[in-house]
Amino acid sequence: MLHRLPVEDLRLGMFVVSLECTWLQSPFWRSRFLLRDTDDLARMVAAGIEHVTIDDQLGLGPTVAAADEPTGVEVIAQGTPDAPLLVERRTARRRGATDVERARATVEKAKDAVAAMFGEARLGRAVQLAQVTPLVDEIATAMERNRSAMLSVTRLKTKDEYTYLHSVAVCALMINLARQVGCPELEVHALGIAGLLHDVGKMAMPPSVLGKEGALDEQERRIIMSHPEIGHRFLQASPEVTAVALDVCLHHHERVDGTGYPEGLSGDALSRAARMGAICDVYDAITSQRPYKRPWSPSDALARMASWSGHFDEQLFRAFVASIGIHPVGALVRLHSNRLALVLPCEDEDPTTPPVRAFYDVRDARFVTPQDVATRNSEGGDPIVRAERGDHWFRGDWATIRARVEAAEPAGTVAATLVQAQAAEARA
Structure with missing residues (x-):
């Protein structure tokens, strides 16, 4: 639903669909945008804009009604003193577009x-x-x-x-x-x-x-x-x-x-x-x-x-x-649990929550037994926090470690790869 509001009643999170000003007067190149920054409010005031129109289906709506305003329920028969008969006024609504x-x-x-x-x-x-x-x-x-x-x-x-x-x-x-x-x-x-x-x-x-x-x-x-x-x-x-x-x-x-x-x-x-x-x-x-x-x-x-x-x-x-929030297959990511994991192929319709194979505990700085986990919250998963760089964590050994994790080799075998590489580097 559209609402016309004074600029001083705007709140962050509202979606502006029109500004009551000329195109030249507007401080923005777009007339429709989500209000996310207090600086944008200041720019509207500085430009002399007094009213805007918002859409509460795309963002926050106006402040909710006060408690003593009509609630959509009215008494239509007294019934008994302790139990009045109530009926809810129902308003037919069209389903909003997805x-x-x-x-x-x-x-x-x-x-x-x-x-x-x-x-x-x-x-x-x-x-x-x-x-x-x-x-x-x-x-x-x-x-x-x-x-x-x-x-x-x-x-x-x-x-x-x-x-x-x-x-x-x-x-x-x-x-x-x-x-x-x-x-x-x-x-x-x-x-x-x-x-x-x-x-x-x-x-x-x-x-x-x-x-x-x-x-x-x-x-x-x-x-x-x-x-x-x-x-x-x-x-x-x-x-x-x-x-x-x-x-x-x-x-x-x-x-x-x-x-x-x-x-x-x-x-x-x-x-x-x-x-x-x-x-x-x-x-x-x-x-x-x-x-x-x-x-x-x-x-x-x-x-x-x-x-x-x-x-x-x-x-x-x-x-x-x-x-775009999509991690490539084989990429290194950090999970909410502070584990590092490899992204696995995703057959689901949502590529932003792929399955992953966790193999390294960042807090304890140690390899753990590779475990395939979901990353979708609705499945009780361990969400992806961000992408990581394998060469930052494992330097030149990253390609070998990734191959062993992909093969789901035990944690000890993966860790041995790093130890052997570090020993060889020390001898050199």
């Missing part, structure tokens, strides 16, 4: 808008940021409301809508990653726009190549690999498009080791925005149904991406993993 249903509606609306934008691009018409900005606003709101619901919906792509939904998904992932690394909200917005526009060059690709079910031949590969430069030239003709969007469009297929395309940039020559775009683009591509391959599960996809040496910025990749 987060998945809201996410699906947002994605469907964004997909149609992106499809229309690509259609305009094929006709040579420039991108209008006034049409793009509300889309990014809605996607950002959906990610703030329920990240998992939004990301699960964007993974469901048919052959005909892949290109459009891929743009929506990369926009959502860029927003999520930008928030994870602490970007200011204006930069979050710019990166969201970059994600939405990064594949606009696909509008010039022949459908026979774009949707081909088999492997591409060399000529077809050259055609597909031209889409970043085609998209970049198109966006250059759109005067409102930012430098960040141009950069991500041109460089989202580059790799930090210089083996990417179209320019073969490496190291510091690649901007942070381009590195972020590369991670988000690949993750959505390999977890989506494609004409030529089945999708990988999120945890399997992250495990494979982690193994591709030189492909991604390692620090940003770790932030990306944290931002």
Whole structure:
């Protein structure tokens, strides 16, 4: 339900859906957001905003009614002095939309808008940021409301809508990653726009190549690999498009080791925005149904991406993993019980709570018998607290220790590996 409130009645945790001010007067780039910071309240007051509208289905509602206000129960017959006959006034309510249903509606609306934008691009018409900005606003709101619901919906792509939904998904992932690394909200917005526009060059690709079910031949590969430069030239003709969007469009297929395309940039020559775009683009591509391959599960996809040496910025990749709350198979994590554990394959629909194999007690600094445990609270599990680095805990012995834990070898055998390695290092 929507409520109009004076600014002084706002509380942290309320979800603002509109501000009673002009666009130029607003201190925010979004009109819909969860109120999480007292500084945002101060900015509203400083901007002269007096009233806002909130949605109590997306956040906290107004202060509850006082005790002497109507309760929804009335006496309709006296009955006996000690037992009046009461009846509850019942109000029919429609079931509120679930987060998945809201996410699906947002994605469907964004997909149609992106499809229309690509259609305009094929006709040579420039991108209008006034049409793009509300889309990014809605996607950002959906990610703030329920990240998992939004990301699960964007993974469901048919052959005909892949290109459009891929743009929506990369926009959502860029927003999520930008928030994870602490970007200011204006930069979050710019990166969201970059994600939405990064594949606009696909509008010039022949459908026979774009949707081909088999492997591409060399000529077809050259055609597909031209889409970043085609998209970049198109966006250059759109005067409102930012430098960040141009950069991500041109460089989202580059790799930090210089083996990417179209320019073969490496190291510091690649901007942070381009590195972020590369991670988000690949993750959505390999977890989506494609004409030529089945999708990988999120945890399997992250495990494979982690193994591709030189492909991604390692620090940003770790932030990306944290931002989506999914740990790769084989990753090292710390549990609530202060044990270290390996992430095991997850066959469940929720990849954020995978089974793990605990093997090391941090408090006692000792190996324990490997034990497979659940991480979901509802199953009495031991929740994952955070990711850890194996080379930090076990240095160069991590690969061997991980292999022995994966084989569920006894604690003594795993510990012996470390002792032997340390002895050899001491002798050297």
